[in-house]
Amino acid sequence: MSLFPEIRLIPVSRLTQGSKWRVQAMRSYSAPQLLWITRGQGRITVGGVTRGYGSHNAIFIPAHTMHSFEVTSQVYGTAVMFSAGSDTDLPETPHHLRIRDGMVQGEFTILLESLQRELEGRKPAAKRAIQHHAGLISVWLERRIADAEETITTPESARRLAAGFAALVEKEFRTDKSVSGYAATLGVTPTHLTRVCKQTCGRTASELLSERKISEARRLLADTRAPVNQIATALGYASPAYFTRVFHDRTGQSPLTFRRAV
Incomplete structure (x- = not known):
């Protein structure tokens, strides 16, 4: 230390x-x-x-x-x-x-x-x-x-919505809340939220949410000994099998293969 x-x-x-x-x-x-x-x-x-x-x-x-x-x-x-x-x-x-x-x-x-x-x-x-x-x-x-000179070209309303979504995801990504749920909380439609996220960062709203969940899954797999089913539950996935499928789709590895590699 x-x-x-x-x-x-x-x-x-x-x-x-x-x-x-x-x-x-x-x-x-x-x-x-x-x-x-x-x-x-x-x-x-x-x-x-x-x-x-x-x-x-x-x-x-x-x-x-x-x-x-x-x-x-x-x-x-x-x-x-x-x-x-x-x-x-x-x-x-x-x-x-x-x-x-x-x-x-x-x-x-x-x-x-x-x-x-x-x-x-x-x-x-x-x-x-x-x-x-x-x-x-x-x-x-x-x-x-x-x-500083203002150099950001993205409209202020789009930046505010994207920032609001990112902040909300950071607070609630460990739940099973969907993009529709986040959009409802922010008072917009899922389509509008996805369009704005695509405009501000080149990713859809669902991609941002999935990336945050998978990032935390990687951290838990690498830094803890928590079982895969426990990690799946902690991150709001419906089942360990669904978590494993999503993790493999995003990383090209199963959770256990990733854990052994790191």
């Missing part, structure tokens, strides 16, 4: 080592994170909206926000992982910022390097210094959000 659990810095290249599915599948974390991409490009889905990312992009993802991250070996950067109980002031909504000013890019690089030195060292008052560095990172982020 880290001596300084308030914040961690993880190279983006390490996020996929050994378990690429943990990054590319729909999932959420119990703590906020800030992705700082310094080289490479790809696509990232946050809160039901997919956007391309490139060099010098800062992507803030609040805790318990459904997301998936397309990353290759050509992508470099740092993931700033805050703690779930951090006192650092951070935004409550996702943000995707394209940092074009070289001085601002350098400013953030210096912040990360200074924080890394404190994390690696054993200097007096290191814990307090780390907390202050985390605060400076949050200030940098807040200022960049204030300076």
Whole structure:
């Protein structure tokens, strides 16, 4: 366990080592994170909206926000992982910022390097210094959000609905609730919800829901010894046989084969 659990810095290249599915599948974390991409490009889905990312992009993802991250070996950067109980002031909504000013890019690089030195060292008052560095990172982020130009072309109403659906899925994906049920809760038709999800992230509503369930199934299979039938029940599947069929359709493996492989 880290001596300084308030914040961690993880190279983006390490996020996929050994378990690429943990990054590319729909999932959420119990703590906020800030992705700082310094080289490479790809696509990232946050809160039901997919956007391309490139060099010098800062992507803030609040805790318990459904997301998936397309990353290759050509992508470099740092993931700033805050703690779930951090006192650092951070935004409550996702943000995707394209940092074009070289001085601002350098400013953030210096912040990360200074924080890394404190994390690696054993200097007096290191814990307090780390907390202050985390605060400076949050200030940098807040200022960049204030300076940001609006570059999202998706209509605001579509983004709100997609974000609402993603947030609702994150809360209730362990139940047997269907897309029709989610649409009813959101006050729209299943057809409209599916059309909006397709527009905002290139996936249908049912694909997003299924991806989130299967992502959690993979995590439970890899990280726990829970029986397959127990996992099926915990995720709201009608039966273990149906869960096995859906899992195989999404991953190309049976749950037990996947568990043995990892």
